[in-house]
Amino acid sequence: MQSVLNYLTQNQDRFVAELCDYLRFASVSAQPQHKKDLLACAKWLLAHCRKIGLDARLCPTAGHPIVIAKTRRANNSAKPHFMVYGHYDVQPPEPLDLWKSPPFEPRIVGKNLFARGSTDNKGQNFAHLKAVEAYIKTGTPLPCDLTFVLEGEEEVGSKNLSTFLKAHRQELACEAIVVSDTGMPAPQHPALTYALRGIIAFEITLHGPARDLHSGIFGGAVENPAMALSQLLAKVRDENGRVKIPGFYNGVAPLSKYEREQIRRYPLSDAGLKKLIGAPQLFGEKGFTATEQRSSRPTFEINGLTSGYQGEGSKTIVPSWARAKVTCRLVPNQKPAHVRKIVCAWLKKNCPPSVRMEISAGHGAEAYLVSPTSKPAQAALCALEKAFGTKPILMREGGSIPIVNEFKKVLGADTLLLGIGLPDDNAHSPNEKFNLDCFVNGQRMSAFLWKELTR
Amino acid sequence: MQSVLNYLTQNQDRFVAELCDYLRFASVSAQPQHKKDLLACAKWLLAHCRKIGLDARLCPTAGHPIVIAKTRRANNSAKPHFMVYGHYDVQPPEPLDLWKSPPFEPRIVGKNLFARGSTDNKGQNFAHLKAVEAYIKTGTPLPCDLTFVLEGEEEVGSKNLSTFLKAHRQELACEAIVVSDTGMPAPQHPALTYALRGIIAFEITLHGPARDLHSGIFGGAVENPAMALSQLLAKVRDENGRVKIPGFYNGVAPLSKYEREQIRRYPLSDAGLKKLIGAPQLFGEKGFTATEQRSSRPTFEINGLTSGYQGEGSKTIVPSWARAKVTCRLVPNQKPAHVRKIVCAWLKKNCPPSVRMEISAGHGAEAYLVSPTSKPAQAALCALEKAFGTKPILMREGGSIPIVNEFKKVLGADTLLLGIGLPDDNAHSPNEKFNLDCFVNGQRMSAFLWKELTR
Numbered sequence: 001m002q003s004v005l006n007y008l009t010q011n012q013d014r015f016v017a018e019l020c021d022y023l024r025f026a027s028v029s030a031q032p033q034h035k036k037d038l039l040a041c042a043k044w045l046l047a048h049c050r051k052i053g054l055d056a057r058l059c060p061t062a063g064h065p066i067v068i069a070k071t072r073r074a075n076n077s078a079k080p081h082f083m084v085y086g087h088y089d090v091q092p093p094e095p096l097d098l099w100k101s102p103p104f105e106p107r108i109v110g111k112n113l114f115a116r117g118s119t120d121n122k123g124q125n126f127a128h129l130k131a132v133e134a135y136i137k138t139g140t141p142l143p144c145d146l147t148f149v150l151e152g153e154e155e156v157g158s159k160n161l162s163t164f165l166k167a168h169r170q171e172l173a174c175e176a177i178v179v180s181d182t183g184m185p186a187p188q189h190p191a192l193t194y195a196l197r198g199i200i201a202f203e204i205t206l207h208g209p210a211r212d213l214h215s216g217i218f219g220g221a222v223e224n225p226a227m228a229l230s231q232l233l234a235k236v237r238d239e240n241g242r243v244k245i246p247g248f249y250n251g252v253a254p255l256s257k258y259e260r261e262q263i264r265r266y267p268l269s270d271a272g273l274k275k276l277i278g279a280p281q282l283f284g285e286k287g288f289t290a291t292e293q294r295s296s297r298p299t300f301e302i303n304g305l306t307s308g309y310q311g312e313g314s315k316t317i318v319p320s321w322a323r324a325k326v327t328c329r330l331v332p333n334q335k336p337a338h339v340r341k342i343v344c345a346w347l348k349k350n351c352p353p354s355v356r357m358e359i360s361a362g363h364g365a366e367a368y369l370v371s372p373t374s375k376p377a378q379a380a381l382c383a384l385e386k387a388f389g390t391k392p393i394l395m396r397e398g399g400s401i402p403i404v405n406e407f408k409k410v411l412g413a414d415t416l417l418l419g420i421g422l423p424d425d426n427a428h429s430p431n432e433k434f435n436l437d438c439f440v441n442g443q444r445m446s447a448f449l450w451k452e453l454t455r
Numbered sequence: 456m457q458s459v460l461n462y463l464t465q466n467q468d469r470f471v472a473e474l475c476d477y478l479r480f481a482s483v484s485a486q487p488q489h490k491k492d493l494l495a496c497a498k499w500l501l502a503h504c505r506k507i508g509l510d511a512r513l514c515p516t517a518g519h520p521i522v523i524a525k526t527r528r529a530n531n532s533a534k535p536h537f538m539v540y541g542h543y544d545v546q547p548p549e550p551l552d553l554w555k556s557p558p559f560e561p562r563i564v565g566k567n568l569f570a571r572g573s574t575d576n577k578g579q580n581f582a583h584l585k586a587v588e589a590y591i592k593t594g595t596p597l598p599c600d601l602t603f604v605l606e607g608e609e610e611v612g613s614k615n616l617s618t619f620l621k622a623h624r625q626e627l628a629c630e631a632i633v634v635s636d637t638g639m640p641a642p643q644h645p646a647l648t649y650a651l652r653g654i655i656a657f658e659i660t661l662h663g664p665a666r667d668l669h670s671g672i673f674g675g676a677v678e679n680p681a682m683a684l685s686q687l688l689a690k691v692r693d694e695n696g697r698v699k700i701p702g703f704y705n706g707v708a709p710l711s712k713y714e715r716e717q718i719r720r721y722p723l724s725d726a727g728l729k730k731l732i733g734a735p736q737l738f739g740e741k742g743f744t745a746t747e748q749r750s751s752r753p754t755f756e757i758n759g760l761t762s763g764y765q766g767e768g769s770k771t772i773v774p775s776w777a778r779a780k781v782t783c784r785l786v787p788n789q790k791p792a793h794v795r796k797i798v799c800a801w802l803k804k805n806c807p808p809s810v811r812m813e814i815s816a817g818h819g820a821e822a823y824l825v826s827p828t829s830k831p832a833q834a835a836l837c838a839l840e841k842a843f844g845t846k847p848i849l850m851r852e853g854g855s856i857p858i859v860n861e862f863k864k865v866l867g868a869d870t871l872l873l874g875i876g877l878p879d880d881n882a883h884s885p886n887e888k889f890n891l892d893c894f895v896n897g898q899r900m901s902a903f904l905w906k907e908l909t910r
Contacts, residue, residue, distance in 0.1 A: 197671060199771070279663050284676040302679055306760065
């Protein structure tokens with residue numbers, strides 16, 4: 001193991017130079033004019049994987065190709081098999097005028113490497129490639145077989161990944177998937193994300209009069225849809241921040257003592273969070289800390305309200321309709337279809353007869369959970385601690401990452417989310433960057449991980 | 456009296472031709488390019504008033520001139536003095552492509568005269584001029600002195616009328632003002648409008664986080680301003696349609712038995728109203744009929760709601776702020792400043808500490824009431840009945856007409872609102888028209904009115 005770690009230390013300058021080459025491709029999957037840049041990037045990655053000693057191939061899809069790279073395994077290898085997932089496509093760099101240097105001309109300032117895709121996700125997946133290179137080039141036997149799946153459509157919804165997974169179900173069958181595409185709270189706080197929230201989205205529209213009415217001539221004798229909507233939405237949440245729709249919390253498992261202890265270690269105080277969001281005060285479900293509320297509890301969130309006149313000054317109307325856009329964040333064990341059903345039924349039951357309700361359904365995604373006390377999770381925590389030299393944080397993320405549900409569904413395997421991005425990395429924003437200490441420690445974490453996972 | 460009525464009958468064709476001349480002026484006060492058309496129209500009106508035997512003059516203002524026309528009175532006339540108010544300016548005719556014939560080329564189809572300004576207000580004020588012409592030309596002594604005040608800025612807010620009234624307070628001192636600029640429910644249902652609702656307008660904004668937040672990362676630990684606004688607005692009205700803000704109904708006089716009987720005569724059934732507005736059902740304050748609710752009861756009306764994302768699909772945010780535009784309709788005895796004060800104080804008291812409230816004040820106007828059992832109101836009802844041959848309706852209007860408050864404030868006199876426009880006259884819309892039966896009966900009503908008022 002020491003020779004692997006030494007190799008990583010000794011070759012750091014070259015690794016950074018190679019990462020810069022990787023970052024020079026404008027592999028913007030959302031923009032058709034960059035199709036050839038995506039192909040060029042995939043081909044460069046293919047060649048690089050081969051150069052470091054992996055068996056690699058390009059798999060065409062209906063969109064951009066997927067790079068598959070595998071450690072060479074003996075026939076009938078009895079070693080456990082793991083998959084590493086990453087993506088070589090990047091977000092659009094616009095607005096360009098906010099970048100301090102061109103997005104596809106990597107620039108190092110102190111400990112930071114600036115470029116589009118540096119943290120999301122090229123830098124993070126490259127760390128795993130460099131760890132496996134160290135094993136191969138030092139002749140250190142890997143305790144497992146590895147397959148890298150590097151796709152080019154993550155930023156446009158991984159539209160062709162599911163088909164690919166299903167077609168290669170046998171080849172990709174594995175113990176677990178490792179994904180470094182999330183974050184850690186600070187350079188000294190490595191983290192394993194073991195849970196994600198799910199989501200359901202929908203739109204409620206209440207229809208009243210056939211058209212906007214003069215509020216002088218008709219006001220008082222007709223329901224105001226904006227008032228009806230306010231009264232309906234108001235009933236959803238009580239003064240303790242709890243959703244009042246019966247059954248909404250069905251199946252939600254209480255946080256274990258262990259999890260609550262771990263969540264308390266998350267390095268952001270209530271005062272720090274309040275400052276970060278700039279609200280008059282924090283507000284959430286009673287009985288839970290702010291970190292628990294935003295990572296481990298379901299919500300009913302109004303994302304937008306629209307009704308009547310919205311311009312300057314006043315317009316004396318009774319609006320014809322009122323609309324709320326809503327998303328509910330879900331936690332493990334809440335089934336999106338079930339929650340959608342009971343929420344919609346409750347809304348319909350509580351809608352007054354003075355308006356006509358229309359509910360249009362949007363997207364949905366399941367929550368995700370890997371038990372933090374499971375063997376792979378504990379192995380990942382050990383690898384993080386050895387690599388970074390400090391005790392890692394066990395995190396739940398409040399957002400959703402649909403591909404992990406896809407992995408579970410198609411391959412039946414859990415995903416370890418071992419992100420090495422920082423909160424100030426500007427993912428999806430101008431001046432995206434990647435911390436080079438995180439790059440080094442990420443390689444070390446990957447090197448330790450395969451040992452810990454097979455212990 | 457019979458000779459006056461005969462004169463009106465015998466000269467109807469000429470009156471219509473003269474009204475067409477009046478309507479040919481494109482006296483659009485909102486559009487600067489029509490300044491010369493307004494002046495030309497005022498001069499034509501001046502000449503016409505002189506021709507029918509009135510003492511008339513043009514009074515310049517900071518905007519368009521006011522035409523003053525008076526019956527000739529002996530020195531130290533002991534006759535009571537009444538004022539007739541009207542306006543010769545018109546609404547912009549746009550959109551022009553929706554007109555079936557050009558807006559300033561009057562066209563008669565059956566009983567209707569189509570032209571911009573026909574019902575609002577040239578046709579209506581011209582009826583009063585024709586009645587006084589009949590008195591003068593037949594040598595019938597008028598039982599009162601009359602002053603016509605015909606302004607050119609009603610459609611742009613009568614900005615210079617108040618200054619004019621104050622400067623001519625003595626000359627205009629009168630028993631009452633007569634205005635035909637409202638409506639009647641149907642050709643066979645003449646009406647006296649004896650009350651108008653007042654109004655206050657304001658905007659409530661609730662500020663939460665400093666910017667829109669990711670609902671996955673932060674949702675659950677921060678107040679959603681759209682939810683806070685919904686919960687605040689929901690508290691305003693109970694399930695019986697009553698405003699729950701303490702003191703809101705202070706001073707509101709109950710409707711008398713006589714008024715309620717009169718209101719019941721308004722020829723629009725609940726089914727008819729429901730069909731007219733196209734709502735799933737009628738809804739209003741319990742204990743009042745729909746006609747009472749929309750004419751005689753105060754309201755708290757949300758005119759618009761704005762918060763967060765309003766485009767296609769969904770955007771997973773906690774909005775930074777949420778806003779409601781509100782107008783309250785007020786009834787006689789409710790003081791706008793007082794109602795504004797108690798409503799704002801209540802909103803502030805009920806705003807949760809998780810958001811910051813901002814209330815911006817808009818316009819306000821007092822309600823208006825002439826007792827329907829007062830002598831002038833009863834006289835007007837007699838005149839209407841004699842002119843139209845059917846029992847008139849006693850109406851309250853749900854909207855506001857600010858000039859009547861101005862008349863009361865400056866001249867200390869009540870206004871009789873004797874509108875002869877019909878609901879389908881398309882005032883302010885393309886294909887505005889005026890019913891020629893209403894024109895004839897309006898002249899007769901005016902002729903009878905001076906007798907009844909001085910009986």
